[in-house]
Amino acid sequence: MDPYLCLFLFLFLTLFVEMRGGRDECMKSNRCGDQGPLIQFPFRLQGQPPHCGYPGFNLSCTENNQTMLELPGSVKLLVKDITYKSREIIVQDPDNCLARQLGNLNLSASPFQFNFGEENTFFDCSSDKTDAYFYQPIPCLSIPGNPVYAVHSSELVQYLNLSSCRRLYSASAPGNQAYRDYIFNGSAFSLKWSNSKICRLKKSDSTETECIKGVSKKIIVTGAIFGFFLLMLVIVVPYRVYSSNKVERDNKVKVKKFLEDYEALKPSRYSYADIKRITSQFKDKLGEGGYGTVYKGKLSDEVFVAVKILNNSQGNGEEFINEVATMGTIHHVNIVRLVGFCADRFNRALIYEYLPNESLEKFIFSKVVKNYSLSWKKLQEIAIGIAKGIEYLHQGCDQRILHFDIKPHNILLDHNFNPKISDFGLAKLCSKEQSAVSMTIVRGTMGYIAPEVLSRNFGNVSYKSDVYSFGMLLLEMVGGRKNIDVSVESTSQVYFPEWIYNHLDIGEELHIRIEEEGDVEIAKKLAIVGLSCIQWCPVDRPSMKIVVQMLEGEGDKLTMPPNPFASTVPTNLSKPSRVFQQELTIISELE
Template identity: 60%
Template sequence: MGISLFFFLFMRLFAEINGGSRDDECKASRCSDYDGPVIRFPFRLKHQPDHCGYPEFELSCSEDKQTILELPHLGKLWVTEINYTSQTIIVLWYQRDYLQRQILNFNLSASPFTSEYTGGDFSFFNCSENKAVELLSIPCCFLTSDLVYVASSSYSLAKVNLSSCRKIFNATLPYYYKREGYFHVNWSKPMCGNCEAKGNKCQRKKNNSTEPEIECIDKPAKGAPIDKVVLTEAILGFLHFTFGIFIIFIVYRSNKLKREHRINIQKFLEDYRALKPSRYSYADIKKITNNFKDKLGQGGYGTVYKGKLSNEVFVAVKILDDFKGKGEEFINEVGTMSTIHHVNVVRLLGFCADGYKRALICEFLPNESLDKFIFSAFGNNYSLGWHKLQDIAIGIAKGIEYLHQGCDQRILHLDIKPHNILLDHNFNPKISDFGLAKLCSKEQSAVSMTVARGTMGYIAPEMLSRNFGNVSCKSDVYSFGMLLIEMVGGRKNIDATVENTSQAYFPEWLYNHLDQEQEVHIRIEEEGDIKIAKKLSIIGLWCIQWYPIDRPSMKIVIRMLEGEEGNLVMPPNPFASMGQTRTSVRRRKTFIQPELTVISEIE
């Protein structure tokens, strides 16, 4: 923008100095570079603006570079001389337009010009022999076969041999010079003669009046051209100075931007170092949390506080207060979360292992956990809307799929529940709390466990009894299904406080309604909400199938969530086989999965 403005101003000033002014538009000129009259005010050429001349004083240049004046009735006249002091011009008939009607109708009354020397009557003769010695010959184009001569009526024709001549006509014409056909005319308005006689310049005033007015101004002295050169040099010097200042500003600004970019890069590197899991002392933890001033929540694992790192990054600090055993939960979280980098998984920024003090520093999520938005007890279950709930479900599913397939080792979270799903400022979900997580090789798909892990209501059946199968990534699928159904119902799946006992276990009540093709009117506000609620319900019921082999993988779950509701089919009833062994139940096999191989846990 600055360069364009500077260039525009430079060109504007240059144009003012070199041909862009009013004077240059109206500068004196000629039709020929070598001869012909000088054309200036009150005359102007056709291509010049109207203010350069006086009305009806327009001249033009012919193809042979002759100066032409065109007048009413008379046509085109060839101007051979202009005297600006006496206000007289000398003209002759322009040969190509010299016609008999122009001679016979000679009249200057319709033009601003007059002729002082009318000359009286003239006689025109057509002669077959040359009479140039005795008579004045004139150019003629309407009788090209013979010569045409003219003589004043006062001229004694007795001395002229007219035996080879024929009189054509008589006409009243202005006085002719003795040269062929030349005569002169005058103008009285505008009155510039006195101005010209003083060596000054006559020009049209710069106003908008209908009647043009003239003014006489002093011509520049002989030293004026030098002054113009000096002025030009001064302006160019100023432009060079301004351009130099502009270049200095550009260089300064460029260096400033480079410094800012360098500072930003340094800040980014500092922030990046902060984003890597770093070890902090307990004194650092107290400083980060402002001596544990802002408490975010509390649970069986410990207490969470809001904190801020030195680089203005807000964090959530979880202080672990249960250190029975060998601190396995702490080791799991640090070891697992430090290798995870996914948009739907909470990032671990640092940790504290100072004596018996244990703490985890994670990124801060301002909207806290999902349970505050889906359970009626918090009164916020209407605020998200079904489309946002569907987006959250897809984000959680992608995070779990990353843990199962995207890391160097397969990670089983084993505690998927609404409380462990945190929401950022845009309500994007992030999986947190890896205290119960287990790692296994990607070549194997199951782990052996001696103790059930997880939260009641979300624990897969195989975690409690190996009669249902082996613990594997399908255990997380089961927990996700229970979470999905809670998102649909806006309540805990097991709720003994409801009046209707048939609704005490919500997943079974939901399945029965869908299986009987009954409408599930759950917080439905728009027609599109019904489709989303039904889709989430069917997918959730697929995920909580009693046996792991009947549950879809998270990859298939994502495909189902992102697909259309009409493409889904109802799963087998997962509640018909509750309490029975796998071999005693007849079930529809929709998802064919290989048998899971049991391997040992990787500590």
């Protein structure tokens, strides 16, 4: 259930239970003794909660189980009967001397009024020879020789001869106005009350009350709260139901779209007609090379792909099989995901996830994006990502995968410049226990091929060949240039890896594109790791697991590796190694 609806229902039920519980408590029958009048709302018996009755309607029980009503001025009257239908209460003065209490009584501050009543003035006379002789003296106030009379009209007072009398006080008194029947002899009389009059104590330590017209404050507050909750129920519940239904509809659409996209992201087989539809008839070309042409495509509104159309030339069959066999079974954050493939008669295509920033080569070699140079910190993150991807190929799969073509062109960058290894056309599979692999042809790209791939004199071909290629890639990232330009015929061209080693070996810093503090340290670390990876003998190269640790560690803890070019006589900084010159010749002949 909706949490807001639950909260609303909880508050509503709490209020209902509180009101219901209070109502049940007040509905209990209360009496003072078996013969006493029934006490119920608006009267409240002493000891009951305040909300059980109106202010000013408080009753109490005496020791003799008589019901007592207390009025303003500490006037107390015995309650004989209560008629709730006509809102009338029959009371009697407990001392049979109501006149004595009338001096303190002010019914204007009380919810009660005499049923019939008029203001009376009380006089204490020194002699009964007055014009008030036709009034009966009030027994409980009179003493011999000093009668006390009550004159019912203030207008009569000025016409009577009351020279021997002392005015005591004026007060309203019960009686029948028609017959001048005033009750001062202990008889019971009635008081009336109105539901529209509310009275309360003026002060917490006073018995005086004040009255206002209207309904009970308790009822007003309760009604306001109940009305608010009812309004909330009318507004919130339909809205929450609508919102809940909308969320469910949105969730269904989201799940449906996810399943569609998920189906699209699984390595699936597509027809050539599908390929043309995905690429919008090969509308947007991303690149072209000896392997074929790459186009941008779209599987759904949010899933873009890169479609490589393979050339119909010799060797495409093996490259196609290598790509599908290896990439279709591996999943790693630093390896391009194979989405699908096409093998429709003579047409072959590979469908990859689309990476908007294209290849690393564009950012470290191309002059087109020279204004958007990658920071050394970002270069270090890219290097670590590539290393983790290669380590996964070597150790994370059921079979070890040797890439044989690690180079900047085959490192693609996503929208956050996270690197992903691509192009597995030259890859080979071997068991993890296999220390060497057999090769019939040279695999790789000139400048990144390990020496043992060219000649068995340097050792057996193994996963260490990818380590060598990664080392060359690292050194190109450091220099922002290719290590060798094979298009240059002059043998005096500087061989950059050897130039880096000689500078570091004599303690000179690599001041290459240094802009911020810490750049020197990162450049030196990348260079040392790269030189460790291009050792001529495979056994001297670290595993990719060690390479990752070196890249993630602190640069000042790294030590210079042995000189990879020590097999020749020392060279100056302007001449490349003769051994490497020989290898270039071999590569050129093989190409």
